[in-house]
Amino acid sequence: MLLRGSLAVSAALMIVGLAIWISSGRASAPAVMPGRLFSRLDAGARLMLAGIALLSVTPALRVVALLLLWIRERAWRFVATSAVVLLLLAVALLAGGG
């Protein structure tokens, strides 16, 4: 349910963002970095980027859900494992320069 909800919201953001972008008559599709989410981007691009960012976070939410489940089960080895995976994802974001 968590996954589907996140997927639905991210798809909605992307659809609305794309519609706004198309209606603005733009043809150029600039690349963006996450730091520009709230900067000079037009509304359409901003919504699309927000949708894409939410989509990319969804698998990480799954890992968080597992971490919480294993805390409840006191499976500390797997709590540590899932925490390491989350840490690595954070490293990926920082290492990329975002």
Added chain:
Amino acid sequence: MHVTLLELLAITILGLVSGTIGAITGIGGGVIIVPALVLAFGFDFPTAVAASLAAVIATSTTTGGAYVGEGLTNMRLAMTLEVATTIGGISGGFLGVLLPERVLSGFFAVAMAVTASLVAIGRTEHHGSGGQVDPEPIAPGSGALDARYFDVEANRKVVYHVRRLPFGMGISYGAGVVSGMLGVGGGFIKVPAMNLIMEVPIKVAAATSNFMIGVTAVSSFLVYLGRGEVHPAATTPLILGTIAGGLMGTRLHGRIGDRPVQVTLAAILVLVALQMTLRAFGVGIG
């Protein structure tokens, strides 16, 4: 980068086709998307790979929940292997941005040839039915990753022991590198590794891999995103098409024969592998 309305529509259709084929055959995503974006739309490799990784995340999110609900996915094994795969994904992401396109084209040609062989002989991810996975150790002395499930088709309880974990983690690292470098899910490496080396049943291996590819794709996607290789207006229609295709493919699966789709897909992969090989040698095609 310029994207016309017609190209947006074409990219959406590409996502739809990729998502549908992926849901039916278990192979899709990057092996179709990346060469199409590079050869037909003129994307540079990092941009195409970033878009493909976003589509892989969408595919994993759209279809992965089904396997978890069936109880086939070994979450403990998935998270353990994911440590290695995520490190590999980060490494692959950086390689994908830094390596010359001709080198990437060569790697891609090899990956497509391997995938075409697996598809042609029918060794793709198995969409089997499942049962209940018991998360508790199955017997005193058994490993924490060992588990059991009820195979509905065979009508019996299946117990399995996960073996050669260090070897499996090494291959998972390699799968992550390939995923991050080429924008593919990596299932064609992970599933055989779990099944043949770690002795995990094929249905569990496929389900567990399906769960993993989303997290792996995120690790490398974040590298591309951070380095400014993501174009929202070009990536969004691909993601939306992939989601729709995945949902459609799930409904079509079982109604149309897998074999004709597999043979067609294998033929397309071979043709595109040849094109990518030529590109690797600097021969311009398309």
